[in-house]
Amino acid sequence: MTKEINIKNVKIGGKNSIVIQSMTNTKTEDIKSTLQQIQNLYNAGCELVRVSVPTFEAAKALKTITKESPIPVIADIHFDYKLAIESIKNGASKVRINPGNIGNDEKVKEIIKVAKEYNVPIRVGANSGSIPKELETLPKIDALCESALKEVRLLEKFDFENIVISVKSSDVIETIKAYEKISKMTDYPLHIGVTEAGTYEWAIIKSSAALGYLLYKGIGDTIRISIAGDPVKEVLAAKKLLISLNLRKGIQIIACPTCARTTIDVEKWASIIEKRFSKVEKNIKIAVLGCVVNGIGEGKDAEIGIAGVQNGFLLFYKGKIVGTFKKEEIFQVLEDYIIKVEVE
Numbered sequence: 001m002t003k004e005i006n007i008k009n010v011k012i013g014g015k016n017s018i019v020i021q022s023m024t025n026t027k028t029e030d031i032k033s034t035l036q037q038i039q040n041l042y043n044a045g046c047e048l049v050r051v052s053v054p055t056f057e058a059a060k061a062l063k064t065i066t067k068e069s070p071i072p073v074i075a076d077i078h079f080d081y082k083l084a085i086e087s088i089k090n091g092a093s094k095v096r097i098n099p100g101n102i103g104n105d106e107k108v109k110e111i112i113k114v115a116k117e118y119n120v121p122i123r124v125g126a127n128s129g130s131i132p133k134e135l136e137t138l139p140k141i142d143a144l145c146e147s148a149l150k151e152v153r154l155l156e157k158f159d160f161e162n163i164v165i166s167v168k169s170s171d172v173i174e175t176i177k178a179y180e181k182i183s184k185m186t187d188y189p190l191h192i193g194v195t196e197a198g199t200y201e202w203a204i205i206k207s208s209a210a211l212g213y214l215l216y217k218g219i220g221d222t223i224r225i226s227i228a229g230d231p232v233k234e235v236l237a238a239k240k241l242l243i244s245l246n247l248r249k250g251i252q253i254i255a256c257p258t259c260a261r262t263t264i265d266v267e268k269w270a271s272i273i274e275k276r277f278s279k280v281e282k283n284i285k286i287a288v289l290g291c292v293v294n295g296i297g298e299g300k301d302a303e304i305g306i307a308g309v310q311n312g313f314l315l316f317y318k319g320k321i322v323g324t325f326k327k328e329e330i331f332q333v334l335e336d337y338i339i340k341v342e343v344e
């Protein structure tokens with residue numbers, strides 16, 4: 001089991017549940033847009049948010065951003081150690097650095113001094129794209145893990161153990177192997193993700209394959225599904241991945257693929273129902289099916305199901321037909337049965 005660490009009020013590692021992380025893609029200097037995006041991410045279920053801090057203006061903006069953000073803010077730093085120090089002083093709850101590109105050990109020591117003072121953890125992130133020269137001759141997985149551990153040892157040399165590690169690759173198999181390996185070598189919490197996973201479909205598929213496997217094996221304390229585009233989609237996908245692996249409570253929507261027998265717009269109804277009950281924290285499956293012919297059989301693994309009929313829906317509960325309801329009644333009826341699942 002990994003060590004527990006605190007990122008402000010969010011506990012990660014140990015027996016804590018897997019935490020969803022995302023990253024803003026607004027200019028951090030633009031405080032208003034960044035805070036708006038953080039709010040959108042939070043509304044979608046994000047629990048930790050990372051922002052890039054490439055300039056002193058961005059570090060300065062953190063003062064307001066960290067004060068007004070509903071979730072802990074992590075500062076992403078490259079190259080300039082002073083930006084890390086400034087970010088911590090301005091309220092960042094964690095910093096992500098790559099000591100390899102910070103420069104000499106003395107500069108890392110300076111960051112550590114302030115991180116200790118403010119009780120802020122540091123994530124050391126090794127990426128397959130930034131392996132130090134001296135490790136390049138090693139096999140890729142060994143190089144990734146060694147690169148992260150080299151950074152960890154440097155922090156430990158200065159008596160710092162408030163550490164999170166990541167060893168990301170843009171390749172699914174490499175990601176799996178690297179995290180499997182490093183999880184056997186350290187007990188620091190692991191932030192897992194496939195880096196530069198791609199546009200929506202690629203990102204979802206690669207992240208689900210790698211993170212699904214790792215989480216099922218009990219590896220990973222925080223996750224990010226990295227998608228090129230709107231980060232809110234990252235959070236929604238991460239939440240669904242955790243629910244589907246039974247690592248988080250929530251409604252799972254089952255929907256048939258539709259066929260010539262379909263009598264309702266399954267995709268539309270499944271999406272509406274999913275949105276309507278997205279905040280419900282109960283492990284319940286709701287099936288949305290296009291017809292009654294095979295529908296009830298196909299949806300028998302769900303606690304609650306609706307199947308399209310002429311002018312409405314047939315509702316079934318734990319495999320038994322309850323009755324037929326008009327479309328406008330369906331939300332209320334579903335709500336009643338969601339409550340009933342819990343009571344029974």
Ligand code: SF4
Nearest residue numbers: 256259262290291295
């Ligand atoms: S539930 Fe009905 S509409 Fe949906 S795929 Fe099965 S047979 Fe077709």
